Amino acid sequence: MGNGYREMWKSLGLDLDAHDQLLQALPPTYGEVYLSQQDRPAAMEYFDFVINEIHGLRIQELQEHKASGGKVVGTFCVFVPEEIIRAAGGICIGLCSGIDMGAAQAEKVLPRNICPLIKSFMGFKLAKVCPYFESCDMVVGETTCDGKKKAFEILNDYVPVHVMETPQMKRERDMVLWREEIGDLVTGVEALTGGDVTADSLRQAIKEVNGKRRALLRLAELRKNNPSPISGKDGLLIEQIAMYDDVERFTLKVNELCDELEIRLKEGKGAHKPGAPRIIVTGTPMAVPNWKVAHIIESSGAIIVAEELCTGLRYFANTVPENGENIEEMLDLLGKRYLNINCACFTPNQGRMEDLLRLAEEYKADGIIHCSLTFCDPYAVEANRVEKILREKGIPLLKIETDYGQEDSGQLKTRIEAFLELIG
Amino acid sequence: MLSVGIDIGSRTIGLAVLEEGRLIREELRDTGFTPLETVKEMLLSLPPARITATGYGRHAAGAEFAHGIITEIKAHALGAVHCCPGVKTILDIGGQDTKVILLDHRGSVTDFQMNDKCSAGTGKFLEVMATALGYESLEEFGRESLLGNPGVKISSMCTVFAESEAISLLHSGRPRRDIGLALHLSVAEKAYGMLQRVHHHKPVAFTGGVARNPCVVALLEGLLKEKLIMPQNPQMAGALGAALAGCQSPEPVTST
Ligand code: SF4
Ligand code: SF4
Numbered sequence: 001m002g003n004g005y006r007e008m009w010k011s012l013g014l015d016l017d018a019h020d021q022l023l024q025a026l027p028p029t030y031g032e033v034y035l036s037q038q039d040r041p042a043a044m045e046y047f048d049f050v051i052n053e054i055h056g057l058r059i060q061e062l063q064e065h066k067a068s069g070g071k072v073v074g075t076f077c078v079f080v081p082e083e084i085i086r087a088a089g090g091i092c093i094g095l096c097s098g099i100d101m102g103a104a105q106a107e108k109v110l111p112r113n114i115c116p117l118i119k120s121f122m123g124f125k126l127a128k129v130c131p132y133f134e135s136c137d138m139v140v141g142e143t144t145c146d147g148k149k150k151a152f153e154i155l156n157d158y159v160p161v162h163v164m165e166t167p168q169m170k171r172e173r174d175m176v177l178w179r180e181e182i183g184d185l186v187t188g189v190e191a192l193t194g195g196d197v198t199a200d201s202l203r204q205a206i207k208e209v210n211g212k213r214r215a216l217l218r219l220a221e222l223r224k225n226n227p228s229p230i231s232g233k234d235g236l237l238i239e240q241i242a243m244y245d246d247v248e249r250f251t252l253k254v255n256e257l258c259d260e261l262e263i264r265l266k267e268g269k270g271a272h273k274p275g276a277p278r279i280i281v282t283g284t285p286m287a288v289p290n291w292k293v294a295h296i297i298e299s300s301g302a303i304i305v306a307e308e309l310c311t312g313l314r315y316f317a318n319t320v321p322e323n324g325e326n327i328e329e330m331l332d333l334l335g336k337r338y339l340n341i342n343c344a345c346f347t348p349n350q351g352r353m354e355d356l357l358r359l360a361e362e363y364k365a366d367g368i369i370h371c372s373l374t375f376c377d378p379y380a381v382e383a384n385r386v387e388k389i390l391r392e393k394g395i396p397l398l399k400i401e402t403d404y405g406q407e408d409s410g411q412l413k414t415r416i417e418a419f420l421e422l423i424g
Numbered sequence: 425m426l427s428v429g430i431d432i433g434s435r436t437i438g439l440a441v442l443e444e445g446r447l448i449r450e451e452l453r454d455t456g457f458t459p460l461e462t463v464k465e466m467l468l469s470l471p472p473a474r475i476t477a478t479g480y481g482r483h484a485a486g487a488e489f490a491h492g493i494i495t496e497i498k499a500h501a502l503g504a505v506h507c508c509p510g511v512k513t514i515l516d517i518g519g520q521d522t523k524v525i526l527l528d529h530r531g532s533v534t535d536f537q538m539n540d541k542c543s544a545g546t547g548k549f550l551e552v553m554a555t556a557l558g559y560e561s562l563e564e565f566g567r568e569s570l571l572g573n574p575g576v577k578i579s580s581m582c583t584v585f586a587e588s589e590a591i592s593l594l595h596s597g598r599p600r601r602d603i604g605l606a607l608h609l610s611v612a613e614k615a616y617g618m619l620q621r622v623h624h625h626k627p628v629a630f631t632g633g634v635a636r637n638p639c640v641v642a643l644l645e646g647l648l649k650e651k652l653i654m655p656q657n658p659q660m661a662g663a664l665g666a667a668l669a670g671c672q673s674p675e676p677v678t679s680t
Contacts, residue, residue: 410480411521415538418497422533 005056008063012134015127022101022129023055033295037231040271041264043257044234050241054288059131061246065091066135071193074136074159076121077144078310078341079166081334083320084185085140086205086247089195093132094243095121095139098287100404102127109154115375116403117287118147125158132244133159138192140185142166144345145378162188168347170339179335186331199327206320206330208247213316215254216242220313222261223305224363226278227270229261232304233294234271239311240288272303277420280359282308282352282386283371284379290404293371293412300417305363308356314341317355344378352382353389360395367396367423369416374403396423426473429666430466430490431499432459432481435519435547436633438663439466441473445671450660460484476670478662494669496662497525497536503665504629505531507655512625515615515644515652516661517634519547524618526625537622544581545614547633550640553607556587557600565604566637572605581614605639612643619648629653631661 009019030051050058062072071090075082082092100116102123110122124130141152141163152161164181167174186197195201216239222229238257242250264270279302286294286309297304307313320337324330342351360368370386372379383399390397398419402408431438437459441449456462459481467475467489476492477485478499486493496516504514505527514525522539543549554565576598580586586607593603611634619628628648634640635658645652655661 411538413483414480414495414497415536418495418533418536421495421498422536 005059008060009055009131012059012063012131013128014131014134015129018102018127018129019055019131022099025099025101029289029291033233033291034237037233037271039269040234041230041257041260043253043260046253046256047234047237047241050245051237051288055131058244058246059135062091062093062132062135066137069194071137072135073189073192074133074139076117076139076148077142077166078315079142079144079338079343080140080164081182081185081338083202083205083209083334084182084197085189086209087197087202088186088189088193089201090189090193093136095124095130095132095136096240096243096288097121097124098240098290098404101129110151113375114151115145115147115284115373117285117373117376118151120287120404122151122155125155138162138188140164140188144343145376147375166345167339168345170346175335175339178339179332182331182335182338197327199330202327202330203322203324206322206324206334208251210319210322212242212247212251212254213319215251215258216316218258219254219261220306220316222258222265225265225270226364227268227272227274227276228278228303228305229264229269229271230257231271231298232279232281232307233291233298235304236286236291236294236307236311239307239309239315240286242315243311272298273301277302277366277423278305278364279303280306280308280356280363280365280368281312281371282356282368283383284373284376285310286371287311292404292406292409293369293400293402293416296409296413296416297369300413300420302416302420305365306359308352308359310343313355313359314343344382349382349385353385356386357389357393357395360390360393365395367398367419369419370397370399372399372401374401425671426471427667427670428467428470428473428475429499429663429668429670430463430475430477430479430485431496431660431662431666432463432477432479432485433518433520433662434480436659437462437466437479437481438660439463440660440663440667441470442667442671447664447667450657450663452659460488464489474670474673476666476673478666492670492673494666497523497533499662499665499669500631501525501527501531501533501665502668503661503663504631504655506664506668507661508627508629508653511627511629511653513619513622513628514661515619515628515630516632517546517611517615517630517640518632519551522546522615522618522632524615524622524624526622535622537618539614539618543583544586545611549583549586549611550607550634550637552583552587553590553604556590557594557604559604562637566608566639568601569604569608570639570642572599572601572603574602574605574609576602576606578603578606578610581610586610608637608639609643612640612647615640615644616647626650627653629655631655631658633659635659 073085074095085092097120105126106119106123143149427442429440439451475490477490482493526535559565630652
């Protein structure tokens, strides 16, 4: 990224020295993990470009939006309905938090032993290194896991946080609560942007975001083929970019990629060696630039065919029905779609078990790798439920717990290779 | 055909040579600072052979001269099954890690577990403690500790904390061998816990450098209430397994 953006970064209040360090941490990893892949689809060029311009062009777009009076809203969870933010004229940005940055700063306000994702977002904010974060006029938090819930109280000291109460169960009365929360979000976002969420604007937003999800679903469908036409690393990258890129452009580019992949499939071209074990990864979100486990899996000779992650199917597996007559109905339908996400913060979370069994079948997976971030209780504990059901069905499982550090890469590689030997 | 297996571990490098499936040579050396150079020296006197590498240095060897690569898990399974037919579980405690491997009746791996990124309960732990207590060698540490009296308790698993615990026990006048016994017990208990977590089946084979420590063996057998199966040369299981994998591999040898 050129120095042309320095003025912009400065005006955002970034700590330029710390920011330089962050940028230096990015490119070499990206080259090693992504650009070294052989014979990648040509349409990946756009996504490479987006990453290359991660703190450049997209930030400039956000600044232009803000200059014309628009607002930017940050989120940390796929439970926050981006349609509402869009309908009120805001831009929704899924903040990434996938790198160990500003840990020392974060530890001033957080305990040392906490999920790296939480530590990362706090570190980003306190160290002033993320131009997305610094562009946000508001952050929408949720009461999913304890760590995040409490961290939002602290984050609110630095940026206004609107917290949605996400229920812990999925009964009728939880739906009632959640629907009220959605109503409150509408009010909160309207107050911020000064724009109204109208039936028309909401209908439009639902359509657009559905379009994005359908494009991602189309891509996911193509990965059911054997050979899969695209690497899992590229799949993950696109799913990560989905969180913050311009919705319409992104949708277009994903569809263009799918067109190309369809041709590749007809030519019998796959993104991997024939016979490579097909793997599904499941667990906690893998935020940019956390490609560690995906890279180890694929550089050990396997192909990842699906991500049962929030940076993956949980984000786009369902769309919102587009037949809501009026705003209330639309919000009902929206609420239902969101409460359908199967996150480990819910109890019970039988839906995730059913999803995994169905995915294993549909994607003809040879094995499943469960990755949870260290200190993530919901997923680490739920791994037991996953193990139980997969064992019953005879689907091989490897459980991994790791953070953003690289010290355990060697050991992870051994474990993953041994798992591949076992299922191979 | 000759098949050579090399197990490049963090502390030692093992080499096993099979001729038509028969073991004709075994060698064990310290890894040193330049593991690949050490391996090349060990290979020097050998005629062209198929080389299969395992251990944490396997990829480096694969990039330079090995024809095949397998993980430690597979190598240990093959090696242990070869020396101890009928074994159902392998416990391997090496210099820096501990693994438990479960096998089915045909000797194929069904599940495995490795310790965390930490030296607690490994050979490294015992090495640090031997030095802290002033023993000349690991052999002496193991032998002496076996004669210790029970009663001392080491509460920390962490190598650093356990070391300071051991030293303060020493200062409070506890006999060295009693502290040694407690330290060995903490290694045995950690391994026992891991075996239980994976629902191990009997019989259990014990491999890796720590399997040569009589005190750990005795304590573990006490906890398990059964005899452990010990290969004649417990540190060679990985190299032997790699060499066996080489014999099974269909690809011909092209170069060394
Ligand atoms: S794992 Fe749960 S809490 Fe975390 S982003 Fe996904 S839905 Fe939200
Ligand atoms: S990974 Fe787990 S602990 Fe971390 S924010 Fe998500 S749910 Fe919470």
